[in-house]
Amino acid sequence: MASRSHLKDGCTPPVDVSNTLPGLGCRCLPNQPCWPSADTWQTFSASVGNRLIATTPPARACHNPFYDFAKCWEIQRGYSEDTWRQLQPGAMTYTNWETYKGEGCLGTSNFLNPPCHQGAVPLFTVNASNVADIQETVRFAANHNLRLVIKNTGHDLLGRSTAPNSLSLWVHYRKKMEVVDAFVPEGAPQGTEGEPAVVIESGVQFGELYKLLDEHNRTVVGGSSPTVGAAGGYCTGGGNGVLSKRYGLCVDNVLQYKVVTADAELRVANAYQNQDLFWALRGGGPGTFGVVVEAVMRTHPPLKNIIKVHVTIVSLFGTAMDKIMREFLARHNQWGKEGWSGYAFNIHKIVHILKFNYYLPDGDLAQSQATIEDFVRYARSFLGVIILQSSVESLPSYLDAVPTFLDMPIKQIGINFIIGSRMAPQTMFESPTGIDALATAIKEAQQDVEDIKALAGIVMVFVAGGQVSKGNSQDTSVQPAWRSALLLPSVGLMWNDDVSYKDQQEIQRALTKAVGRLRAITPGSGAYVNEADPNEPDWQDSFFGANYPRLRQIKHKYDPQGLFICRKCVGSEDWDDDLMCPRLQSP
Structure with a gap:
């Protein structure tokens, strides 16, 4: 167990709290009288089986004055691997969430040179092995008015499982x-x-x-x-x-x-x-x-035959890809009725790329080949278009299909990444006007993010319709727009570690503007809360729709003091932007 003195030997705090006084109901910060003493932390650690960890940024050993050659080598080997990141108590899948206002301790470039800041990495972590550990941690955080976050793997696109100056409840090793x-x-x-x-x-x-x-x-x-x-x-x-x-x-x-x-x-x-x-x-x-x-x-019966289609189309000219994209979108109405689902990616960087992996459980191989070949033939008819790959195969089980789901053009682990989404309703695909509007919005969204210091791409998640549309929204609190959606188009942006904080803010503004193109053509729809713009406007309606008022009531019933607070989560509008102090009035 590490005491506060251990923290002083570690990375610099994410914020200067030396002159900060706790306001009414504000979370307690280090160097304030309310912060638990070293003895208090020691006693707490004993109560959770001595599984309290003084959390440091995952790349700390690659930065002076903490540099350690052997440890840094291991960090470099695992930095972009999920299997390594999920074992680090302070790591997130997307490294921008380890930083706070541009300060952090990222390890993929300029090793040894940049200063190491704690950033948004929690100060302490409880490696909870049982329910009693979790209960004791919840009590401790509530009694000492600490910011509490919950983490399993850190695979969160809004950074909700980490926070500056927080205590982290890490449940990763609960595997039964x-x-x-x-x-x-x-x-x-x-x-x-x-x-x-x-x-x-x-x-x-x-x-x-x-x-x-x-x-x-x-x-x-x-x-x-x-x-x-x-x-x-x-x-x-x-x-x-x-x-x-x-x-x-x-x-x-x-x-x-x-x-x-x-x-x-x-x-x-x-x-x-x-x-x-x-x-x-x-x-x-x-x-x-x-x-x-x-x-x-x-659980459901096994699948013994899953048709998998993998297509990659490259176009040298934007005009050709515009027509191909429109035709691609137009075919989703029929493909949805046939039961296809999967993931598509559209990237423009020097050339235009459309790549998709689609799946049809219990499908007919010959019929599937004919369906996809008809679209590929259309794409091939344009000058400057190359079909890099077009394959159709039958996989013997769902487990065999899993590794192919996210066969994306660019690896998305251990990078700075944000995304914003919007559900496109089924009705949009039932008329040429709706298809034109969606194709135009996607093109304009790409143009909105062309001149920023980030690599941009359109992600299209084709999983709605079918049984999703038959679900009873009254039985669950999920965004009701799921029940009328067919496709979830998203804009994703990634950037290098050396991009300045000012430019990162510009990247975030560009994302909000780009996703705004999709919002404008889908009134009454919503975003997927797990793959959403961190600065989503009117997020209560966008994430939860008509369910939000009841969700707030239930939140107040079970958590009246707001112990569980996270970015753009139910009740978070009652707190300041850092989620450390309650607002006098909700905005």
Whole structure:
């Protein structure tokens, strides 16, 4: 366990707090009288099995005066790998969230030279191994008025699992899983029929879950990345995947949660008890209503034949790609009816690239080849267009398909990255006018981000429609726009570590402007809360729609003091921009 003296030997604090006085209800900061003493931290560490960690930035050993050749070599080897990052208590998948107002301790360039700042990396981390650890940490944070964050892998596109001057509750090593043939929610009436399910603890990742279920001849609605946590933020934000068209969103498949709320009580939430909390947890966003310690998810029969299509088209001329993109979008109405789903990427950097990996469970190989070849033939007809790849194959299981989901042009781990999304409704694809509007908005969004110090790309997530549209929005708190959507187009931006803070702010403004093109043509729709612009305007409506007022009521019921607060999360408008002090009035 490390005391405050250890912190003084580490990286510089993210903010100067020496002359800061705590306001009414403000979170306590280091160097303030309210901050726990070294003895208090020591006692707390003992109460959680001596699993309290003084957290340092993951690249610290590559910076003077902390440079260590052997440790730095290991950092350089793992820096851009999810498997390394998820094992570092202070690491995030996207490194910009480790920084605070431009200051941090990033390790991919200019080793030894830049100063090492704590940035947004928490000061302390509890490596929670059991529910009692989680409850004790919640009590400690509440009693000492500390900023508390919850983390599994750090795979969060809004940086909600880290914060400056915070205490982190790290649940990554809670890995128990159990496949159940007939799960009955606790508190259900006698005689309630059970259904196939899997019970998972809060540290389980989808790669681990997919492997277990494959061994038991089952599948589950899950994320495209195997390193994403399965029990927490993915599903509480809605959760979508390749199987969503067939089985719905993740929130449509959760049967029960066990969660530690702000009063440190362990509560069971399902259709028979704490129903309001169960509703809020299924779509109301991560890190908001408590700490999920266990989730029960409905499982489905195995898939023995998944058609996978991989197409990469390169165009030397923008006019040709404009027409190809419009035709690509126009075909989604029919492809959606046939059951296709997957991920597409459109990048303009010297040349224009359209790449997509689409999947059809239980599809016919010959018919699928004819469907895709018809589109490829259209694209090939333009001057200056090269078909780099066009393949159709049958995969024997869902587990075999998983590694191909995010076969993107550029690796997206250990980089600075932000994204903004907007749901395109099904009706937009039913008329030439709607298709033209979407194609134009995507083109204009690309133009908005051409002249900034970032690499830009359009990501199109084709997972809505089908069973997603049949889900009952009254049963979950997920953004109702999911039920009428077909495609989720997004704008993604990545930049190098040496980009100045001023230019980073310009990148963020450019993202908001670019996504605004999509907002303008989709009134009444919304964004996916887990893949959203960090500066999303009118975020309450964009993320939660008509569900927001009820979500606020439930938030106040279970967390009246706002212990669980995160960026653009339910109730966060009651706090200042740093989420450290409550506002006198909500904006």
